[in-house]
Amino acid sequence: MSEALVALQDVTKIYPSGTRALDPVDLVVREGELLTLLGPSGCGKSTLLRLIAGLERPSSGAVWRPGEIGFVFQEATLMPWADVAANVSLPLRLQNVPEGELRRRRDEALALVGLEPFAKAFPRELSGGMRMRVSIARALVSRPKLLLMDEPFAAIDEIGRFRLNDDLLRLKAELATTIVFVTHSVYEAVYLATRIAVMAARPGRIVADVAIDQSFRRAPDARTSAAYLETYSRVSGLLAQAAEAAP
Amino acid sequence: MSEALVALQDVTKIYPSGTRALDPVDLVVREGELLTLLGPSGCGKSTLLRLIAGLERPSSGAVWRPGEIGFVFQEATLMPWADVAANVSLPLRLQNVPEGELRRRRDEALALVGLEPFAKAFPRELSGGMRMRVSIARALVSRPKLLLMDEPFAAIDEIGRFRLNDDLLRLKAELATTIVFVTHSVYEAVYLATRIAVMAARPGRIVADVAIDQSFRRAPDARTSAAYLETYSRVSGLLAQAAEAAP
């Protein structure tokens, strides 16, 4: 079995407002995994990602994480004063990557999300989905060991989303990235994940943790194969249970 | 045939930055319709909604619209200094609705999106999906004649989304609301719409406008019925064509 990259031990999170966002959570993410978090709105998925990234301190428990992390926030979180190109190349600039390589990798990332023509546009001149794609390009450009993605494709049309799903899988294979991925689309979760954690709300906790057999992906009609739809139903059921679990 | 509530005649939109967001668009929305806009990211869906609402002036052409409009923006757009209750009741306050009725309708709307326990919370204490639900509650609370919704459920889990889909259909019937709805989920579009307009990008335009036969909705297993899936495939195909149409 591959090495553990992220580990949470007995982690809880209580916000200053008193909201118990996470009850004790134990979680290990291993190298090469693509773990998808599914759960009702407000169950603590974003909180969990922020804890993994170290952007939030656990109220109790301990977290281990690798050094290089890329993060696609739930909101695009772009610098309004910088154009698309500058926003995308930010992680490289922060790592003092030389200008030439920076340009190359930035343009690569822009191409991936189909935004080359908008390199000089400012965020407020972009549509919601385009902003989110900038954010995705920014996370990919630094080729991190661990990639945390919080509903990255929610604002993108189905066609573009399917394409980005496949691009993500290809990149993951190429760069040997480990990914933790939040989505509300069970279809997407099933299509991407090597493992799915289902969460329940109030207090947030993991109620199911299932490995996904991805053999169906090799079929030419992966998205309509019976195996795919069967897995979808199973995970949907778990999610429905989790939603009921909430008070 | 019912009366036209919204009409766009030869409407184009060119942003000051030079982007041609919409090529001449002709569109009529009749009372009682639920028109869904589908299209690739950046094709001008939000622009179209903003033009209908009168928040953007067309570069050419004319727009007719009714007086009362509710709008769920693509982003939650909450007042950060006001708690959830105050955010939701804003439209009523602006219409000088008496305090008692204001409270009643506000609590109703909060219940609809399942946020009663968070009435006193401030936006920054909410998860992304919860913020969006506040925004939906705010749009519904004023019972507008015309409801414009820009990807309202994108940030909400599948279970909650299905429930909200049904709530929306119920409300629409109750209040005789007309709805224009943007979504990236073809499933959702097919499930909700009486009519679907498919848009293509650069320049944005409507490339297909199909009426949806909603008889399948009466089946107990609507979301897995053959008719539903058949319609889904058809619209998916149109969308794929539209995506190809883009340069």
Add this chain to the structure above:
Amino acid sequence: LDKVSFGTNWRAEAEHGGFYQALADGTYAKYGLDVTILQGGPQINNRLLLAAGRIDFDMGANMIQAFDSVAQNVPIVAVASMFQKDPFILMSHPNAGYDHFTDLPRATAFVGNDAFVTVYQWLKQTYGFSEDKVKIYTFNSAPFIADKNSIQQGYVTSEPYAIAHQAGFKPNVFLAADFGYQSYSTTIETRRDLIDKNPDLVRRFVEASIIGWYHYLYGDNAKANALIRADNPDITEDQLAYSIAALRKYGIADSGDALKLGIGAMTDARMKAFFAQMVAAKLFKPDLDYKRAYTLAFVDHGVGVGLRPK
């Protein structure tokens, strides 16, 4: 030549004429001095620069400041007094019921901060002026002109001229000195250590200045006026002429003890009398060693007396 700097207490004007004269006609140079005159201004405190050793001499407005130095242990000493009479005046509107000095306490009084804590305290004590009547004077006479029932402080050499020219009436002028105000004015002050270390330098500066004053009052003062106007271009020839005439007419510089002892004269008797006035006005405690405020070592030698036209 010894480099020497001298700070005045206002923008260059005829009241500083003697010093500019000595500079302009080479008297200072003749006495081996290379003098720089630093003009003062409405909110400039050149005395502090003197105390701090940044300049060598300064022009004291009156003896009250000198007494204060003693009270505060500041080693500043008055070494000469160019004016025998303080040019401080009060003015009133003519024919408005304030034509006599005794009428003045009834009027609203525009008095500056400096005068308020000094001469006005004496006026209060001696003539019954009241603090409640006072409004502030910021060296702009418009409020006084606008209010017929008001009086205003001034210098005999300046304000009456400005008012006559701009407002078109000749105000009544009451020179405080003529009503018993005993302060010396336009003194030369320096630090005690300079007197101790280099009395000759002090003597030369004082005597050259005295000679400058004689020439300015009675001789050709064109070059001095040119210097004054260079430092303060706002002042007109007319104004200067008026001021010089007023200096002469009221005997501001050259009267009393100066007639015999020469310009710059100071006497123990007058100091004592003035100190008594100030004690009565509650400005100083009677036990103050006021004699430390001045020295007579450099004046009263009759320097320049011969320069006065007969």
Add this chain to the structure above:
Amino acid sequence: MKALRRAVPPVLAFIGFLVVWEAIVRAANIPPYILPPPSLIGTTLVADRAILLPALWVTLTITLEGLAAATLGGVLIAILFAQWRWLERAFLPFAVILQVTPIIAIAPLLLIYCTPATAVLLCAFLVAFFPILANTTLGLASAERNLRDLFTLYGASRWQTLWLLKAPAALPFFFAGLRIGGGLALIGAIAAELTAGTQGGRTGLAFRIVEAGYRLNIPRMFAALTLVALTGIAIYAALAVLSHWALRHWHESAAETP
């Protein structure tokens, strides 16, 4: 506990500053009429309290009145500007003129038409109002575009938009202006006292400072300056606390305790 810990740096800095000051004065043998040591200022403060405290009271009254007037005036004008943009275009130049006109020049004119008390208040007002006006105007224009659209959409009236949207959005800017204006009101009160005077008694701190300077009673001048400084800090701190309290729920800058 936390508040205590936060007070450590300023208190330390302050003590350090005073110690260095005292040491320099002693080492260089600087006479008190040039730069008095803190110890002497302290004793003067105590010895002259009968003179200084009433003066402080006078200055403080003018300051607070001036600040109140400036806040009211600045906010009111900012609101008018925000409601009718042509008003801003037409009258902002006048506001700038009022800001830059030296008090010393207009005080005599004010004295012709107003009582000294009014003139003083006007001067203090003039000095303090501009930052409040400028910052509030900026703040009122800084409401997020989407929220503005929302209000347009729901047919909000001018005044509803003002109270429910622009005003809250302007608060952080307003408070920043107020913190600047607080100090300026104090300066204004001092300048006003010197140029427009307070009737009769004339016993504000400004007068004490000038008198002490004029009479070379430098320790007393510094004692009075110390009171001015403390007043300034107290006003700033009070406004900072107020600002934090008003913004704590939502604005980034108030995320930490002040």
Add this chain to the structure above:
Amino acid sequence: MKALRRAVPPVLAFIGFLVVWEAIVRAANIPPYILPPPSLIGTTLVADRAILLPALWVTLTITLEGLAAATLGGVLIAILFAQWRWLERAFLPFAVILQVTPIIAIAPLLLIYCTPATAVLLCAFLVAFFPILANTTLGLASAERNLRDLFTLYGASRWQTLWLLKAPAALPFFFAGLRIGGGLALIGAIAAELTAGTQGGRTGLAFRIVEAGYRLNIPRMFAALTLVALTGIAIYAALAVLSHWALRHWHESAAETP
């Protein structure tokens, strides 16, 4: 065309103001030594240009130098404060003290240790720097939380965070402070000239104003005041244009042309 139309309200307001002023002075027969009519001020301005323009130049120089120093100083200190919060806690009180200390009190002290030119510059600096410091400090603390998180995540150094995140986010606040500081620098230059003096011939507008008031040459005083006012407006307008230009791509307040 649009710029022309935008200039209409201020120009109309101005002309209206001057007309009313002229009318009042004539109707009430106010003598020129109390309130000169605009026409007389205009002719004086032309007649006395040989005196007034060089004075304007002197004042303008001090103002711009003071503003430059204040901008540099204010921004620098704000940056230090933003980088090390304990520095802010420790030294903000000193900044407040510098703001509220009356120039009239410290100018003489400055003159002991500096040349008059330096002292004047210091005074202008002191008056103008606080709003820039205060607003910039606030701005640097106002970067959006999510963006701050992003920078933390990518291991941005202190200085990278400063230049790439905090500084741009602070710009709108900084410019607001700068616009306030511009006017204050002018006031500061005038106050400085009066208290620290421009000894040795360099006479700015402040002296012209005081001297003209002293000599009751009120028309000239108003002519000088007019120059001060115009300078103030010019500085404000220049800074407004600069601000608009720097923010036009992204900040709400710059959405419209100024």
